[in-house]
Amino acid sequence: MNDRRLTEQVRIVGSGLLGASIGLGLSARGVDVIVDDASPSTRGLAIAYGAGRAPAPDDAPGLIVVAVPPDVTADIVAAELERYPEALVTDVASVKLAPLEQLRARGADLSRYLGTHPMAGRERGGAVSARADLFVGRPWIVAGHDGISYRRAAAIEDLILDLGAVPIEMDAADHDRSVALVSHAPQLVASLLAARLRGGSAAALGLSGQGLRDTTRIASSNPALWVQILGANAAEVAEVLRPLRDDLDAVIAALDDPEAPASRRIIADTLAAGNDGVSRIPGKHGQDGRFTALVVKIDDKPGELARLLTEIGEEGVNMEDLRLEHSPETKVGFAEISVVPEAAHPLATALEQRGWTLMEAER
Structure with missing residues (x-):
């Protein structure tokens, strides 16, 4: 593709989920991407998936992306700044203040460093889970500081836009405070809730519905990585958890x-406060708003889901979200389709006329 903004050779250090996904996305746009990793086998796997090429002696990257765990981010950034004195360096760690302070304390050249954080990911890590479209439509925080100019950092914005993400400026302290609320504390809450399931009987777990899956989905995340993330942002996460406790x-x-x-009032007020909170979560394209869910029963056989989605499109309805659930006892599944409220009734009527069975959405 020749419509990209980024013209620099890009070096990616760290070939896990984020590093490999960045490499896949940039490579697909024709960027010369170099992939490096402390583990040769991990690097080789990312290269095999198409995330870039191996390093060469004559590499001259203009932009370096450090995608390593938070506890070594500052060390790797400092090493890359020294190794490539003309390059701009960014990192994609999920904490921003600690690396910046560590680099400042060791006298690193902050005029060529700008930390960022893409608000995207998956429960499973590694290059095998990487996707070129992982960042499309997602916020990508740019944690500005006084040591670098906007013009010097322009290539970082080009990278973000080329990957389809939305750059958002925020200083490092505000970033860490914000992700504690919307990412780090929710990870712990989901894990604590999921841990209660260890003692559940098979009969009880067989009753699990979409509500449980929604609230525990991220509990399957990598514990080793999250120990580092939570440790690096411990004070801000604790500030969220204390009032929750x-x-x-x-x-x-x-x-x-x-x-x-x-x-009863305490319980009611708690549930109502939850209603208020969830209504503030931005919807598609960033606007605040709630969608109406239609639950459609589909036979668990090839082609049925594709047929449903095709017929929704034929009705001229834009689907905002899709979730699938399988019934553990029968060969049917349930597709929860989220649409704007004004489209819900006409779509429900049309689908029933086409022979689909609609169910009540689980709450």
């Missing part, structure tokens, strides 16, 4: 004595 204690007390005068 207080709220949970109040709900437990209300459940211990549900007939007490204030108990």
Whole structure:
């Protein structure tokens, strides 16, 4: 492709999920991407998937992307700044203040460093899970600081835009505070809830629905990586969890004595506060808003889901989201289709006329 913004040779250090996905996306646009990694086998796997090529003696990268765990990010950034004195260096670690402070303390050339963080990922890591479109439509934080000019950092914005992401400027401290709320604390909450399932009986777990899957999905994330992320942003995460703990204690007390005068109000207020909070989560393309879900029963056989999606398109309806659930006892599945509210009733009517069975959405 020749419509890319980025013209520099790009070197990626670290070939896990993010590094390999960046490499795949840039390579698909014709960028000369160099992939390096402390592990030759990990690097070889990313190259085999198409994330770039192996390093060569005459490489002269204009932009270097460091995609390594948070506990070694500053070390690798400093080494790359020294090795390539003309290159601009960024990192994609999920914490931003600690690496910046560490680099400043060791006297690194901050005029060529700008930390960033793509708000994208998957539960499974590694190059085998990498996708060229991982960042499309996702926010990508640019953690600016006084040591670098906007013009010097232009290639980083070009990279972000070439990968289809949305650059958002935010200083390092605000970034860490924000991701503690929307990413790091939710990871712990999901993991704590999922851990309760270890003692559940097979009969109980067989009743699991989409609500449980939604609230525990990210609990399958890599523990070793998350220990590093949470350790690097520990203070901000703790600030989110303390009031959550207080709220949970109040709900437990209300459940211990549900007939007490204030108990039902405490429970109701807690649920209502959750309604308010979830309504603030941005929807598709960043706008605030809630969508209406239609649940369609589909036979668990080849071609049925494709037929459903085709017929939704034929009705002229834009699908905002899709989730699938399989029934553990029968050969049917359920497709939860999210659409804008005004499209819900006409689409439901049309699908029923086409022979589909609609169910009530689980809450």
